[in-house]
Amino acid sequence: MINQPLFKKVAFIGLGLIGSSLARVIKQQQLASHIVASTRSKKTLDAALQMGLIEAGFQDPVEAVQDADLIVLALPVRATEQVLARIRPYVAQDAIITDVGSTKGNVVAAAKAVYGDDLPAGFVPGHPIAGAEHTGVHAGRVDLFAQHKVILTPLSTSADWAVEKLSQLWQAAEADVICMDVNKHDEVLAHTSHLPHLMAFNLVEQLANREDNLDIFRYAAGGFRDFSRIAASDPHMWHDIFFANKPAILKAIDGFEAQLAIFRQLIEDEDSQALMGRLGHAQAARQHFNHMLANKPLMENTKVTQQFRISPGAHNFQGKFSVPGDKSVSHRSIMFGAIAEGTTQVTGFLEGEDALATLQAFRDMGVAIEGPKNGEVTIHGVGMHGLKAPASALYMGNSGTSMRLLSGMLAAQQFDSVMTGDASLSKRPMERIAKPLRLMGAQIQSTGERGTPPLSISANAGLKGIHYDLPMASAQVKSGLLLAGLWADGETSITEPEPTRDHTERMLRAFGYDVKTEGNRISLQGGGKLTATHIQVPSDISSAAFFMVGATICENADVTLEAVGINPTRTGIIEILKQMGADLTVFNERIAGGEPIADIRIRATRTLKGIHIPEDQVPLAIDEFPALFIAAACAEGQTVLTGAAELRVKESDRIQVMADGLQAMGIQCTPTEDGIIIEGQGKAGDWSTVFNGAEIESHHDHRIAMSFSIAGLRSHGEIIINGTETVATSFPTFTALTQQAGFNIQVIE
Ligand code: S3P
Numbered sequence: 001m002i003n004q005p006l007f008k009k010v011a012f013i014g015l016g017l018i019g020s021s022l023a024r025v026i027k028q029q030q031l032a033s034h035i036v037a038s039t040r041s042k043k044t045l046d047a048a049l050q051m052g053l054i055e056a057g058f059q060d061p062v063e064a065v066q067d068a069d070l071i072v073l074a075l076p077v078r079a080t081e082q083v084l085a086r087i088r089p090y091v092a093q094d095a096i097i098t099d100v101g102s103t104k105g106n107v108v109a110a111a112k113a114v115y116g117d118d119l120p121a122g123f124v125p126g127h128p129i130a131g132a133e134h135t136g137v138h139a140g141r142v143d144l145f146a147q148h149k150v151i152l153t154p155l156s157t158s159a160d161w162a163v164e165k166l167s168q169l170w171q172a173a174e175a176d177v178i179c180m181d182v183n184k185h186d187e188v189l190a191h192t193s194h195l196p197h198l199m200a201f202n203l204v205e206q207l208a209n210r211e212d213n214l215d216i217f218r219y220a221a222g223g224f225r226d227f228s229r230i231a232a233s234d235p236h237m238w239h240d241i242f243f244a245n246k247p248a249i250l251k252a253i254d255g256f257e258a259q260l261a262i263f264r265q266l267i268e269d270e271d272s273q274a275l276m277g278r279l280g281h282a283q284a285a286r287q288h289f290n291h292m293l294a295n296k297p298l299m300e301n302t303k304v305t306q307q308f309r310i311s312p313g314a315h316n317f318q319g320k321f322s323v324p325g326d327k328s329v330s331h332r333s334i335m336f337g338a339i340a341e342g343t344t345q346v347t348g349f350l351e352g353e354d355a356l357a358t359l360q361a362f363r364d365m366g367v368a369i370e371g372p373k374n375g376e377v378t379i380h381g382v383g384m385h386g387l388k389a390p391a392s393a394l395y396m397g398n399s400g401t402s403m404r405l406l407s408g409m410l411a412a413q414q415f416d417s418v419m420t421g422d423a424s425l426s427k428r429p430m431e432r433i434a435k436p437l438r439l440m441g442a443q444i445q446s447t448g449e450r451g452t453p454p455l456s457i458s459a460n461a462g463l464k465g466i467h468y469d470l471p472m473a474s475a476q477v478k479s480g481l482l483l484a485g486l487w488a489d490g491e492t493s494i495t496e497p498e499p500t501r502d503h504t505e506r507m508l509r510a511f512g513y514d515v516k517t518e519g520n521r522i523s524l525q526g527g528g529k530l531t532a533t534h535i536q537v538p539s540d541i542s543s544a545a546f547f548m549v550g551a552t553i554c555e556n557a558d559v560t561l562e563a564v565g566i567n568p569t570r571t572g573i574i575e576i577l578k579q580m581g582a583d584l585t586v587f588n589e590r591i592a593g594g595e596p597i598a599d600i601r602i603r604a605t606r607t608l609k610g611i612h613i614p615e616d617q618v619p620l621a622i623d624e625f626p627a628l629f630i631a632a633a634c635a636e637g638q639t640v641l642t643g644a645a646e647l648r649v650k651e652s653d654r655i656q657v658m659a660d661g662l663q664a665m666g667i668q669c670t671p672t673e674d675g676i677i678i679e680g681q682g683k684a685g686d687w688s689t690v691f692n693g694a695e696i697e698s699h700h701d702h703r704i705a706m707s708f709s710i711a712g713l714r715s716h717g718e719i720i721i722n723g724t725e726t727v728a729t730s731f732p733t734f735t736a737l738t739q740q741a742g743f744n745i746q747v748i749e
Pocket of ligand 1: 327328329401473474476477479501622623
């Protein structure tokens with residue numbers, strides 16, 4: 001329910017199925033103070049008045065549009081020009097004018113015939129893709145648009161505020177609003193709606209003209225019924241649409257005829273192989289589109305729903321803390337447990353959204369998984385050939401690790417699959433994994449703009465092992481390829497430019513799979529099997545990093561972090577903080593579940609100094625730089641980071657987003673192509689504040705949100721961080737633990 005009505009007066013011109021459904025939404029949600037309508041039919045107006053749908057009805061549109069701030073043309077498209085010409089002198093200056101027609105080019109042409117090229121700023125054509133068998137004011141339904149698409153086609157003359165208000169209106173109808181170019185709209189609709197309708201009319205007409213038509217219809221089976229259902233819709237409407245969208249429909253018909261001619265020829269020639277090829281290709285495409293037709297949103301979690309407000313300082317940042325399980329290890333425990341033989345027990349599993357996305361994906365592929373409960377998960381492995389086709393697209397949320405590692409696994413399966421992600425993941429490069437997988441024989445497409453998700457993977461006909469020289473230091477790409485290699489023919493080997501985290505190699509060995517590491521070359525033979533085991537997930541050093549940096553920069557802090565994973569491919573943060581002079585000790589080292597762990601004690605550091613971060617430490621601290629930048633800002637002197645271009649393609653562009661935030665807080669810094677230069681504000685032995693209060697955008701990046709949270713320990717004003725809901729992807733207990741540690745963090749939903 002919206003408190004302030006969106007509009008003062010809404011005027012509908014035409015009140016059929018679509019118009020009256022939208023009027024119902026506006027009425028039910030109180031989106032306007034007044035609703036009026038004009039139609040030629042007095043009966044319709046009387047009915048609408050009686051139903052309480054409108055407050056006044058007119059037969060002349062001129063009377064309806066006076067003082068209206070929203071005018072909805074819900075009448076046959078061919079009447080647009082005449083109505084616009086008639087109402088033009090009476091339309092308020094800043095009124096929004098929209099329509100609901102199925103074609104848009106001709107609506108724009110009609111408007112131009114009336115207004116010339118200088119169209120009103122409030123003119124925004126629209127097309128709700130929804131309908132019902134019945135028409136008329138009585139047929140309207142308040143839920144007609146729910147979970148349906150509404151396409152708006154703003155023009156160069158359309159004002160942003162008008163588009164925004166219309167979007168809000170349609171969103172209130174629970175529609176999924178999309179903006180599209182007018183021509184694109186007409187072309188897309190010509191293929192997906194107008195051509196299929198024409199084909200249905202055409203087929204029924206073809207059969208109806210035969211002498212034996214009664215027999216044909218009597219014995220027609222489900223296929224004919226399904227295909228011809230849409231030929232029962234309103235001939236008037238389709239007559240108008242076919243003319244209104246003439247150029248695009250003619251093109252679509254040409255394409256159809258050409259394609260049909262090919263099929264005709266293949267049948268005539270009895271070209272079995274080519275016919276099978278085309279039919280098979282079409283079937284795979286249909287299966288692929290199935291995921292989309294199942295109406296699974298391709299982008300979820302795009303909204304900013306949470307904010308942190310952090311007041312300066314902390315009282316008594318001391319004591320022992322356990323941060324949650326390692327994200328990388330948690331992902332892998334599910335993936336490997338799922339394809340192992342037998343039952344795998346996991347303890348210390350990270351119940352964060354990223355790892356849960358992986359877990360859900362395997363449930364979607366038929367794997368029985370119990371938990372997680374208090375970090376415990378039981379996975380009933382299905383073996384190397386037991387995964388099942390998911391019913392719809394697999395949603396990976398914010399998690400690059402899920403999508404890249406699963407790419408390797410899915411590329412080797414006998415079924416098609418699609419993976420989607422949230423706003424942040426949908427911007428991340430996927431070609432880095434898709435390209436080498438294609439070399440192995442995979443059919444994989446990154447279908448987003450610029451090689452980004454959604455990823456679409458076709459059923460595999462047999463992968464072959466390759467050697468691949470990784471162009472970038474990426475454990476995700478390395479792991480995705482090793483996983484594909486499990487099913488590939490022969491050896492899969494990878495050389496990495498620098499060592500990256502080796503959890504995949506270690507855990508595969510723990511599952512009894514032979515993986516060789518010789519220097520920077522990692523290899524395995526395909527065709528083996530994994531045997532279930534027990535995985536103990538260590539605490540995540542990447543989450544511990546926020547406490548390490550926090551304790552370093554906070555006066556009197558003395559913190560011990562327990563059982564933290566200290567895999568040598570992850571300890572860059574420890575090395576870098578030590579080089580900066582941090583008071584940090586690693587002790588009680590032991591092995592748990594194949595991974596080294598230790599307790600780490602960190603105390604407030606009086607003399608933190610800026611350094612040039614050694615490039616060989618970059619991959620070993622790749623996720624910890626946002627936190628390290630906060631330490632650098634509190635250090636004395638300059639910190640220089642180079643060789644870290646990968647930071648630009650993480651959950652956000654971490655170089656730019658951190659630079660923006662630091663600058664907003666008064667820290668001098670210069671982002672470079674592959675790093676950053678930060679002018680530290682600290683002075684040895686001086687605990688004064690270094691950050692100004694500021695409002696920061698996290699850009700859907702959990703680590704950005706958490707890094708600026710710890711900056712609050714040394715700020716002299718309130719820090720507001722927008723978009724903190726992503727913290728739950730990797731560190732769901734972050735606020736609870738920081739509050740326990742005496743931070744002043746308030747969570748605003
Ligand atoms: C990860 C690898 C790294 C890291 C990510 C987790 C993994 O990504 O940043 O948070 O679990 O393999 P890249 O492979 O892109 O460097």
